[in-house]
Amino acid sequence: MIILQNVTYIHNNGDLLFSDINLIVNKQNKIALIGNNGAGKSTLLTILAGNLLVSKGIIKANSKPYYIPQIFGQFNDYSIAEALQIEDKLKAFQEILKGNVTEANLLLLDDDWSVEDRCKEAFAYWKLHGLSLSQKIGSLSGGQKAKVFLAGIRIHCPEIVLLDEPSNHLDAAGRGILYDYIKTTTDTLVMVSHDRALLNLFTTTCELSRNGITVYGGNYDFYKEQKMIENEIFNQDLKNKEKALRRAKEIERESVERQQKLDARGKKKQEKAGLPTISMNTLKNNAEKSTSRLKGVHAEKVNSISEDLRVLRAILPDMDKIKMDFYNSNLHKGKVLITAKDVNFGYNEALLWKQNLNFQIRSGDRIAIKGLNGSGKTTLIRMILGELVPQSGTMDRAGVKSVYIDQDYSLIDGKLSVYEQAQQFNSGALLEHDIKIRLNRFLFTRDYWDKLCSTLSGGEKMRLILCLLTINNDAPDSIVLDEPTNNLDILNIEILTVAINSYRGTLIVVSHDEYFLKQAGVDNSIVLE
Structure with a gap:
């Protein structure tokens, strides 16, 4: 059980993040914590984990929670065993097996004779094949890092688990394992996520804002109805x-x-x-x-x-303030844009795909590119955009204008202010007043106009790109999105979904978020194996 009484957090600069949080998390509760970017969701999880002190209020927990953060870069120089905080216990276990039965080793092991077996079982459960506990976290992919920390649940067997965006880096197979764990576990869970399929597996939804927390007794769909x-x-x-x-x-x-x-x-x-x-x-x-x-x-x-x-x-509600006004492609629906015949690509002479790719993309299509982590989705995008030439086969491309929105939001120049960035896309010679009206429509008020783009969050950068597309009257024939929902909160995902649905052109999406693909009207896919 976790009890929060009048919990308030104030930043070091004196800015209030949230105040008077009152919440009871009972044993085996599964609570999803949602709220806009900047509401303090990750901060609240960090507080619950015991890694940050509150400014005011009381927090009680009957056991130490196991915490899975959203970002793992701080562990890059650690071994897997060190990151999971089991290195000393494993060393003590090995020393005891060698006959070095000292009081210090027994104290470190703490009668946990099955720790090594649990590590093997946990890694097998999360499909972490071929990894060594001595391997550096920095050598792993984003998906592998997430799975390592998720495997820690089965290793530590905690009563309370705190998860911050656990599905962010997982491919479809990894998400499937995560969903099964959520469905079947009796652990007490508190999770921050924008993954709406995952949110629907939780029995309680809590909305966090500056003024406190509102509890909805149901999953995400129930919350949306309310x-x-x-x-x-x-x-x-x-x-x-x-x-x-x-x-x-x-x-x-x-x-x-x-x-x-x-x-x-x-x-x-x-x-x-x-x-x-x-x-x-x-x-x-x-x-x-x-x-x-x-x-x-x-x-x-x-x-x-x-x-x-x-x-x-x-x-x-911010969603109701936004006004979409997209210019659309002038290409007639059904025009052939790309034809791929027996296409393949390789690095170091090893081909990426077991079978050569054959597909056609027409104007107005909405296509998802799917595959496991490392299956070559980004490589295929680069070929579709004309940045790479297939090593085998042919890819014929019509002369079309494409906008590529990658995970790093490279369209945005961090050195420019928000208003300067908008001017860069002002191909229709809009007046300053008109540009600022467009910015306001996408929630970039006067306070944002002089702010550097480098200081924007992922959700704000995505929202700015959508705004730029409304400013630029030279409409793209296709929009290519690479894992667009990874860094967005639910509000910005919904803004993106509405924007995509109002766009009349070709859409190509790399995403493991099936809920988003369905909402965006994606009805076809290219599966990489």
Whole structure:
């Protein structure tokens, strides 16, 4: 069990990350933690792992959690055994087997006589064949690193497991193993993830924001349904406030006009009655004061409704603020763009694929390139883009314009500010005001315009690229995405999905995220073996 009471975290610079987090994680609970980039999900996991102190509040856990971080680069100089914190125990075990039965070795082993067998079993379970525990973490691929730390669960047998984006680097086979573990385990789990297929395996969804944590008693699909209901109620409130504001302004105008007409008629009667000048001035002043009070009353009401409306618009879901306006390919649907005949490629004379590739890509197609880690997906992309020539076979390419969005977001120049980067794509000679309107549509407000692109998160860079495509009026004939969801939170994945669905051109995607592929309308695939 884990108990969080009024947990608050404040950065060293004084910025509040989140406050007053109250949560109980009971034994065998499976809790998915979601929230926008910057909400503090990874920080909260680090706090739960005991690697970071809270600014305020209390955390209690009945056992030490096993923590799998999102990034593994800090372990590159460690051996696998060191990274898994079992090196000393394994050395002690080997020394004891050699007959060196010292008190120090027995203390290090702590009666854990099956540690070596569990390592073998865990590595076999996660298909980590041919790895040595003495091998450096830095020599492994991203998928292998993730599997090593996941294998640590079976080695350490913890009661509580904390997972930060565990499926990020896994191929389809690795994700399948992870999904099976989640389904069958009795461990207590707290996980941060944007993998919606994985999120649907969890029984509780918790949404983290600056103001605390909201618990939804169901999986991700259940959470989405509840959010949809909340958003419908919210949007209705917004419409009602907008209607009330319009009506209040109409009443204000009508009341003032009515009062002015009454004052004018009163003045004519006074003039006909031949009242003294001093009396006329007094009546005039009274009329002006009456009109002024009337304006004040109505202005106060209008201002009150306007403020309520401003607050509502400020908390409008980010997804609803974004406006998609893509230029689309001018190629007619069905035009043959690429024809591959008996294509293969190799490094060091060894061919990548068991069978030569034969396929055709037409304008308007939505195709996924699938395969295990190391199967040559990026190599095939480079051939499709014309950057590599097949070592065997032929690949005929029509003269088309393609945009390649890789995992490093290389289209973005980190040395430029957000506004300068937008200007680089301003092929239609938009005015500065129009560019800033486009940036605002993609949530890049005034605070972002002078910010260096190198400081943006992965989700922000992807969102900026989508914005750049709306600024550039020379529409690409095809968009190629390489693992587009890896570094995105759920909000930015949904933004990407909406953008892709509004694009009318050819889409080629490398992704292990089946949920995203389905939502993006991908209906065909090239499978590499």
